[in-house]
Amino acid sequence: MMKNKPVVIGVTGGTASGKTTVSHAIFDHFSKNSVLLLEQDSYYKDQSKMTMAQRRAVNYDHPLAFDTDRLIQDLKKLLKRQAIDKPIYDYKVLNRSAEVIHEEPRDVIILEGILILDDPRLRDLMDIKVFVDTDDDVRIIRRIQRDMRERDRTLTNIIDQYLTTVKPMYHQFVEPTKRYADLIVPDGGKNQVAIDLLVTKVRDILQKKQTIN
Numbered sequence: 001m002m003k004n005k006p007v008v009i010g011v012t013g014g015t016a017s018g019k020t021t022v023s024h025a026i027f028d029h030f031s032k033n034s035v036l037l038l039e040q041d042s043y044y045k046d047q048s049k050m051t052m053a054q055r056r057a058v059n060y061d062h063p064l065a066f067d068t069d070r071l072i073q074d075l076k077k078l079l080k081r082q083a084i085d086k087p088i089y090d091y092k093v094l095n096r097s098a099e100v101i102h103e104e105p106r107d108v109i110i111l112e113g114i115l116i117l118d119d120p121r122l123r124d125l126m127d128i129k130v131f132v133d134t135d136d137d138v139r140i141i142r143r144i145q146r147d148m149r150e151r152d153r154t155l156t157n158i159i160d161q162y163l164t165t166v167k168p169m170y171h172q173f174v175e176p177t178k179r180y181a182d183l184i185v186p187d188g189g190k191n192q193v194a195i196d197l198l199v200t201k202v203r204d205i206l207q208k209k210q211t212i213n
């Protein structure tokens with residue numbers, strides 16, 4: 001019997017708004033084999049041919065930093081129930097790793113990233129679009145804590161990057177995509193009502209797809 005098209009949920013918002021936390025909260029409501037988490041960050045362009053100094057100078061908050069064609073190609077494959085080889089991004093060396101993760105198609109795909117609603121081709125593949133809305137001051141505090149702890153960054157480096165690219169790009173490219181969202185979630189992963197609503201909606205879509213076939 002032909003399998004149904006998977007449900008695609010897009011989760012966006014500024015850096016450190018809580019996208020990953022929300023995505024994991026949704027993920028936890030389903031069995032591991034039925035949900036796939038796809039991070040836009042995995043699709044940063046290959047920078048193997050660049051020096052470390054050149055990598056440090058990249059604007060990682062601009063749509064052109066991503067290999068969006070590959071992301072779209074992979075998402076389309078998953079929608080056709082085909083497996084993909086997902087790239088891995090390493091924030092410490094500012095480049096894609098030489099390895100990939102083999103991912104099997106799943107019933108639910110959660111696509112998470114700062115600029116997933118910027119490209120209409122990606123938007124068109126989503127069933128539900130979510131914007132996690134967190135105040136800028138809270139996000140920069142969280143980013144400082146996280147990037148020092150997990151991404152090998154210094155305070156000076158984080159502040160400099162935030163002021164030169166992260167903040168202006170957020171206002172130019174990320175925040176304007178809020179208009180495309182079906183649901184705006186304040187308070188991210190701690191917003192249990194929003195998480196419950198999303199889980200209910202995904203279950204509803206899955207059930208309808210099963211009934212139709």
Ligand SMILES: Nc1ncnc2c1ncn2[C@@H]1O[C@H](COP(=O)(O)OP(=O)(O)O)[C@@H](O)[C@H]1O
Nearest residue numbers: 015016017018019020021142146187188189190
């Ligand atoms: N509601 C919250 N309250 C407190 N800390 C949070 C909350 N949501 C996320 N965080 C923390 O903030 C950091 C960034 O959250 P994350 O979900 O990774 O954001 P994003 O994926 O949008 O960059 C993480 O260290 C996470 O644990």
Ligand SMILES: O=c1ccn([C@@H]2O[C@H](COP(=O)(O)O)[C@@H](O)[C@H]2O)c(=O)[nH]1
Nearest residue numbers: 014015016041060061091094095114166
């Ligand atoms: O090499 C890199 C690649 C990305 N970034 C920053 O990451 C965030 C997006 O990730 P979130 O988990 O949504 O915060 C983006 O703002 C980039 O600036 C980086 O610093 N270095």
